[in-house]
Amino acid sequence: MSLTSLVFVKQVPDTKNVTGDAMRPDGTVNRGALAAIFNPEDLNALELALDLRERYGGRVVVCTMGPPAAAAVLRHSLYMGADEAILLTDRSFAGADTLATSYALSCAAKKLGDYDLVLCGRQAIDGDTAQVGPQVAEKLDIPQVTYVEKVLEVKDGVATVRNLIDGGHEVVKTPLPALLTAVSSANEPRPAGARRLMRYKKAMTRTELLAKHAGKTYEDSNELAVEEEKLRERGLWIHEWSAADVDADPQRIGFAGSPTKVKKIENVVLAAGQFKEIPLTEEGIDALAKELIEDNVFV
Amino acid sequence: MSENIGNVWIFIEQDSGDIADVSLELLSKGCQLAGELGVKTEAVLFGAKVEGLVATLHEYGADNVFIAEDERLEPFSALPYTKMIVELVGAHRPNIILFGATQVGRSLAPRVASKLAAGLTADCTALEIDDYEDKASKTVMKNRLMQIRPAFGGNIIATIANSWEDPQMVTVREGVMPLSEPEKGRTGEVTKVAVNLSDEDTVVKVIERVKAESDVNLKGARIIVAGGYGVGSKDDFNLIKKFADAIGGEVAASRAAVDAGWIDHEHQVGQTGVTVRPKLYIACGISGSVQHRAGMSDSAKIIAINTDPDAPIFSIAHYGIVGDLKEAIPMLMKALKAHA
Numbered sequence: 259m260s261l262t263s264l265v266f267v268k269q270v271p272d273t274k275n276v277t278g279d280a281m282r283p284d285g286t287v288n289r290g291a292l293a294a295i296f297n298p299e300d301l302n303a304l305e306l307a308l309d310l311r312e313r314y315g316g317r318v319v320v321c322t323m324g325p326p327a328a329a330a331v332l333r334h335s336l337y338m339g340a341d342e343a344i345l346l347t348d349r350s351f352a353g354a355d356t357l358a359t360s361y362a363l364s365c366a367a368k369k370l371g372d373y374d375l376v377l378c379g380r381q382a383i384d385g386d387t388a389q390v391g392p393q394v395a396e397k398l399d400i401p402q403v404t405y406v407e408k409v410l411e412v413k414d415g416v417a418t419v420r421n422l423i424d425g426g427h428e429v430v431k432t433p434l435p436a437l438l439t440a441v442s443s444a445n446e447p448r449p450a451g452a453r454r455l456m457r458y459k460k461a462m463t464r465t466e467l468l469a470k471h472a473g474k475t476y477e478d479s480n481e482l483a484v485e486e487e488k489l490r491e492r493g494l495w496i497h498e499w500s501a502a503d504v505d506a507d508p509q510r511i512g513f514a515g516s517p518t519k520v521k522k523i524e525n526v527v528l529a530a531g532q533f534k535e536i537p538l539t540e541e542g543i544d545a546l547a548k549e550l551i552e553d554n555v556f557v
Numbered sequence: 558m559s560e561n562i563g564n565v566w567i568f569i570e571q572d573s574g575d576i577a578d579v580s581l582e583l584l585s586k587g588c589q590l591a592g593e594l595g596v597k598t599e600a601v602l603f604g605a606k607v608e609g610l611v612a613t614l615h616e617y618g619a620d621n622v623f624i625a626e627d628e629r630l631e632p633f634s635a636l637p638y639t640k641m642i643v644e645l646v647g648a649h650r651p652n653i654i655l656f657g658a659t660q661v662g663r664s665l666a667p668r669v670a671s672k673l674a675a676g677l678t679a680d681c682t683a684l685e686i687d688d689y690e691d692k693a694s695k696t697v698m699k700n701r702l703m704q705i706r707p708a709f710g711g712n713i714i715a716t717i718a719n720s721w722e723d724p725q726m727v728t729v730r731e732g733v734m735p736l737s738e739p740e741k742g743r744t745g746e747v748t749k750v751a752v753n754l755s756d757e758d759t760v761v762k763v764i765e766r767v768k769a770e771s772d773v774n775l776k777g778a779r780i781i782v783a784g785g786y787g788v789g790s791k792d793d794f795n796l797i798k799k800f801a802d803a804i805g806g807e808v809a810a811s812r813a814a815v816d817a818g819w820i821d822h823e824h825q826v827g828q829t830g831v832t833v834r835p836k837l838y839i840a841c842g843i844s845g846s847v848q849h850r851a852g853m854s855d856s857a858k859i860i861a862i863n864t865d866p867d868a869p870i871f872s873i874a875h876y877g878i879v880g881d882l883k884e885a886i887p888m889l890m891k892a893l894k895a896h897a
Contacts, residue, residue: 273709357671360671384709388667391667392663392664392667393667393670395668396639396671401635404660424659424660425769425770426768426769428632428763429763430763430764431764432761433761436761517674517676518678518704518719518720519689519719521689522716523713523714524713524714533876536876536877538884538885540892543878543888544892544895544896550837
């Protein structure tokens with residue numbers, strides 16, 4: 259048997275380490291001031307896929323939608339062991355909500371075609387919505403299992419998986435192809451392999467190749483096409499797909515394809531605290547304890 | 558009010574006849590929204606044997622209950638539920654659908670939204686009715702659902718509107734919306750829904766299901782001791798547990814402490830965790846992001862212990878101790894014991 263897994267990953271701002279200059283005075287987000295990281299649960303999804311390849315053979319294709327710089331998470335996926343990487347990038351994808359995002363991703367999946375499993379993290383830390391996975395599954399008209407911890411078995415076109423539910427877990431059987439969303443407790447994602455890192459750090463997209471040869475174009479220089487061919491032969495070519503490449507309907511992507519609109523954004527401004535400061539001394543703490551008990555807080 | 562506007566729906570999550578708390582909370586909120594819009598509140602109830610729950614839903618404010626009973630609708634499964642809801646929406650055109658942001662709601666709502674090409678906003682902390690002006694088309698949409706949620710690491714509060722056709726869909730975490738008192742003896746309509754499921758809709762089979770009664774009860778807790786990233790390590794988190802034990806409180810945590818692996822997610826307070834309203838909330842080493850505050854700011858008394866005097870948690874605290882929690886907690890434990 260051999261399984262083709264398509265893993266959707268996302269590059270996200272590291273919202274856990276938001277610094278002071280992450281917000282502009284007008285309340286908009288200064289993405290440039292935030293470190294960009296691999297969405298944590300997408301690493302768990304990729305680990306699930308790599309583990310399946312080790313058990314059953316096949317290949318792991320990783321795809322992300324994002325700006326050209328998102329190629330960084332694809333390279334990291336290659337370091338971990340992915341066979342192939344696709345960057346879905348187009349200015350017209352910008353401003354997408356989860357519905358438009360899932361449509362674009364489903365177009366990429368359809369272009370790829372022969373997948374047995376589609377995997378992604380349960381949710382991305384920049385929005386925590388957990389919506390894109392089920393929405394992609396619906397658009398591909400395949401079953402979904404969310405909050406997956408383990409793929410117990412794949413046999414005769416049916417996957418047996420263990421997933422979390424509120425207050426417990428389930429074991430479900432789903433026919434393939436199916437979409438699974440992975441939770442952080444699923445596994446410990448492997449680190450980048452040292453040899454793979456040396457090899458795949460040279461992997462690049464067309465945009466990156468053009469940037470490397472600044473000023474040159476495919477039209478006026480054969481050099482680019484020759485280098486691209488070399489990179490392809492060595493498995494170092496990160497595919498770059500545009501909206502047109504995946505036959506995406508312009509009305510269903512980006513801002514135009516997003517029903518939800520941000521009406522208003524308010525900066526969180528905190529009023530100065532009105533709290534009673536308790537000095538960290540025996541007397542101070544003692545007085546606080548007395549006050550709490552007198553207020554019947556513990557009754 | 559517009560005459561063509563649809564009703565407010567609440568998806569009722571139930572498991573073997575137990576209604577999820579969040580569904581009743583959303584029924585309370587749904588009644589308020591429906592009242593403002595001048596429309597009805599309707600509950601959507603699926604399961605193997607759920608007729609016995611109808612009376613409760615009427616008492617909590619449902620004017621009508623759409624009910625479908627079938628063995629294939631228990632336990633929850635995304636494919637049959639999606640098909641049933643999508644058909645029901647097509648037939649009745651609701652204005653708003655509210656889902657609990659549970660594992661079930663977060664599996665179902667996006668699948669339904671995708672099928673309907675409807676907008677869906679996750680983890681709302683407030684819902685209001687207001688007009689929305691679509692800047693692109695310069696049209697004003699009357700009486701839309703304003704979907705309010707913190708975003709982006711809690712640095713902003715976003716108000717989101719659905720600019721497309723109805724339904725307007727949202728998910729809300731348990732405990733966010735207050736529960737209204739049920740009106741004993743209140744009755745309402747019941748609408749039976751035909752179950753038209755094919756083999757294709759039931760290809761996903763649940764072969765094992767284990768649900769353990771959780772011994773964590775944050776929502777009903779009167780005293781909560783919560784630890785954040787400032788606690789420092791998994792070992793140090795034991796101090797929080799010891800403190801909570803000593804004063805008869807429940808242990809809670811901020812997301813940072815949960816993400817660090819120091820404690821389970823079911824202890825997480827905040828926008829993506831539980832919303833609590835205890836008599837006393839002691840925040841130890843918690844900076845107090847908007848998301849965390851969204852889940853505990855209604856606590857009757859808040860004590861914040863933090864080394865950073867500028868930590869946002871102090872802005873909502875009643876008592877503040879600026880200093881090391883490893884010093885402050887043992888001192889407070891000792892003092893409370895002395896006065897008890």
